[in-house]
Amino acid sequence: MCVLHSYIPSQGGKDAASPRYIFTKLSHITRSIFPKDDDILLNYLNEDGQSIEPTWYMPILPMVLVNGSEGIGTGWSTYIPNYNPRDILANLRRLLNGESTVPMHPWYRGFKGSIEKTVNTKVAGSTYTVTGIIEVLDNTTLRITELPIRRWTQDYKDYLESLAPDTKNKDKVPFIEDVTCQGDNEDVYIQFTLSEKNMNIAMEEGLVKKFKLTTTIGTSNMHLFDSDGKIRKYDTPEQILEEFCHLRLEFYCKRKEALLKSIKLDLKKLENKVRFIRCVVDNEIIVNNRKRADLFLELRQKNFDPFPKKKKRAEPAAVGALEEEENEESPEAAGAEPSDYEYLLSMSIGTLTLEKIQELNAEKQKLVDDVEELENMSPKSLWLKDLDAFEKELDVSNAILCCYASFRVLLLHLITCQL
Numbered sequence: 001m002c003v004l005h006s007y008i009p010s011q012g013g014k015d016a017a018s019p020r021y022i023f024t025k026l027s028h029i030t031r032s033i034f035p036k037d038d039d040i041l042l043n044y045l046n047e048d049g050q051s052i053e054p055t056w057y058m059p060i061l062p063m064v065l066v067n068g069s070e071g072i073g074t075g076w077s078t079y080i081p082n083y084n085p086r087d088i089l090a091n092l093r094r095l096l097n098g099e100s101t102v103p104m105h106p107w108y109r110g111f112k113g114s115i116e117k118t119v120n121t122k123v124a125g126s127t128y129t130v131t132g133i134i135e136v137l138d139n140t141t142l143r144i145t146e147l148p149i150r151r152w153t154q155d156y157k158d159y160l161e162s163l164a165p166d167t168k169n170k171d172k173v174p175f176i177e178d179v180t181c182q183g184d185n186e187d188v189y190i191q192f193t194l195s196e197k198n199m200n201i202a203m204e205e206g207l208v209k210k211f212k213l214t215t216t217i218g219t220s221n222m223h224l225f226d227s228d229g230k231i232r233k234y235d236t237p238e239q240i241l242e243e244f245c246h247l248r249l250e251f252y253c254k255r256k257e258a259l260l261k262s263i264k265l266d267l268k269k270l271e272n273k274v275r276f277i278r279c280v281v282d283n284e285i286i287v288n289n290r291k292r293a294d295l296f297l298e299l300r301q302k303n304f305d306p307f308p309k310k311k312k313r314a315e316p317a318a319v320g321a322l323e324e325e326e327n328e329e330s331p332e333a334a335g336a337e338p339s340d341y342e343y344l345l346s347m348s349i350g351t352l353t354l355e356k357i358q359e360l361n362a363e364k365q366k367l368v369d370d371v372e373e374l375e376n377m378s379p380k381s382l383w384l385k386d387l388d389a390f391e392k393e394l395d396v397s398n399a400i401l402c403c404y405a406s407f408r409v410l411l412l413h414l415i416t417c418q419l
Contacts, residue, residue: 038251060386068081078224082108095245101241115129129214131214132208134211142192144189145189147188148213157190159212164192175194252380263367
């Protein structure tokens with residue numbers, strides 16, 4: 001959801017950088033995950049009289065499955081692997097169409113190794129074996145181009161160097177001769193040499209096993225707060241998806257209701273503006289050389305709808321949401337005040353024309369079409385529309401990443417050729 005806006009040093013272990021040195025910005029895909037239309041439905045918290053972030057955001061797909069989760073608390077711990085957003089999208093569409101979900105398996109973007117489900121495990125839930133990539137270059141040279149998930153490059157390099165000669169310990173018998181590490185935050189590139197004898201030993205034992213290139217991840221400890229704020233254990237990622245689906249559908253019902261109310265309010269305001277301009281053009285209402293109090297009385301007498309204004313709490317930028325200082329109430333508010341007709345009286349003289357009437361009528365027709373379209377859409381249809389929009393943004397994001405990856409591969413190839 002965030003785009004790197006600076007260099008990020010190590011993120012693992014005791015050498016992790018301080019957060020204040022990391023700068024990011026919102027990705028173009030973020031708003032497709034957190035639609036702006038949902039901002040008005042969120043429950044914003046209050047701190048020292050100022051509105052801050054909401055209790056929680058409402059994405060269009062469960063981000064805990066996209067990003068994974070790991071943590072520990074009093075009496076509880078949790079570990080949830082990452083899953084492919086496209087697999088999640090496909091299963092959400094199945095649920096919305098009344099179909100059964102398809103089992104999902106852990107997936108990590110950019111990971112080039114293998115993730116295989118362990119068969120006949122005695123552990124509850126599913127267990128997966130994650131394997132890195134090691135290649136034989138010649139009789140004495142090996143190259144590692146991928147480490148298993150949850151293995152840091154620096155930690156693994158330290159492990160290999162523990163197998164290399166130690167200048168401080170002459171009695172140590174090394175298994176490998178030297179280690180070269182040319183990787184970075186994106187790619188792993190570790191090359192080392194060893195004798196032909198040790199190469200044969202490693203080959204017999206298995207290179208992956210000998211050099212500890214496997215880890216395991218499981219789904220037996222997936223604990224999350226449910227929609228009621230209670231900790232619950234989930235046996236499968238599909239269970240998390242199904243519970244999220246029920247809650248998200250409730251919000252689409254609320255969104256449809258809120259949007260219809262907002263659009264109809266804008267429609268009523270446009271109708272009043274068109275009527276007001278026509279009255280001015282036809283000299284039914286004279287605005288020149290008159291007191292605002294008199295105009296207010298005439299507008300109320302002619303049954304123009306008042307639009308009271310109230311101060312709106314300053315909502316924080318919910319993943320980029322625009323702030324507004326004021327929010328209009330329903331025109332049915334009792335006890336109209338002069339300020340309730342400000343939306344008419346503040347119109348400049350240049351807008352009191354027939355051309356402006358035509359322009360407002362065009363806007364009004366668009367709102368009428370929007371109301372009709374929205375009324376004909378079910379909450380499920382709204383969700384499917386958002387999923388389609390997100391998938392398009394995901395395609396764009398992946399295309400950018402592929403171009404970037406191709407450039408990096410070419411650059412790495414040029415570096416290795418020079419060496």
